[in-house]
Each structure stands twice: as structure tokens, then as C-alpha cells.
């Protein structure tokens with residue numbers, strides 16, 4: 001599917017809004033989690049934040065470099081006080097993010113933007129690691 005620069009920039013801004021959403025979500029989940037495993041859950045969500053911030057940094061820099069204006073708005077944040085729901089929300093978000101980056105790789109490739117394509121592929125590696133780690137936590141969650 002051919003892509004225009006305008007479509008790519010619109011997509012990258014959606015991706016940036018989703019990374020802002022991830023930073024806020026993981027920060028607040030780390031604060032809201034409860035129960036005997038609170039410290040473990042808190043440390044897990046906190047440990048994801050630096051990756052998402054680095055993705056936001058890359059996207060904001062790239063949007064500017066391509067002549068666009070970075071968004072100031074995160075996607076809507078869904079809160080819960082239930083630990084399991086936190087992981088389910090995070091799992092959905094990571095899966096959707098991987099799909100969006102795969103689409104963005106195709107757009108970057110169609111426009112001949114090789115460095116962007118490679119960087120997006122690296123971000124797919126990070127998000128897949130996040131997703132698989134969350135999957136393994138949910139797998140043996142008995143309650």
C-alpha cells in the first residue's frame with residue numbers, strides 16, 4: 001500500500017499519542033496497584049516507562065525532522081485498581097502498538113525512509129518483549 005508523507009506523519013503522531021498514554025498508564029498503575037505483590041507489580045510497570053519514553057523521544061524528533069508538529073495529547077488513559085485488569089489493559093495496548101508499528105514500517109518503506117523503518121522495527125522488538133512478558137504473567141494468574 002503506497003503512503004504519502006502526510007499519512008505517515010499522521011500515523012507517527014498517533015503513535016506518539018499512544019506512547020504518551022503508555023507512560024501515564026504505567027506510572028499510574030505503579031501507583032494504584034495493591035495486594036501482597038504490590039511491590040513486584042509496581043516495579044514491573046515502572047521498569048517499562050524508560051522504553052516508552054525513549055520511543056516518545058524518537059517519534060517526536062522524527063516528526064519534527066520530517067516537517068511535522070508533534071502532538072501534545074495522549075490517547076485516553078483507562079484506569080483500574082484491579083491488578084489483573086492492569087495487565088490485561090497493558091497487553092491490549094502493547095498488541096495494538098505492535099500492529100501500528102508494523103503498518104508504519106510498510107509506510108516508511110514505501111517512502112524509501114530506511115532509517116525510520118529500521119528504528120520502527122527495533123521498537124517492535126521492545127514492544128514484543130513487553131507483550132510477551134505480560135502474557136507470561138497472565139498465563140498462570142489463578143483468581
Ligand SMILES: [Fe+2]
Nearest residue numbers: 019051052055
Ligand atoms: Fe513504546
Ligand SMILES: [Fe+2]
Nearest residue numbers: 094126127130
Ligand atoms: Fe511497550
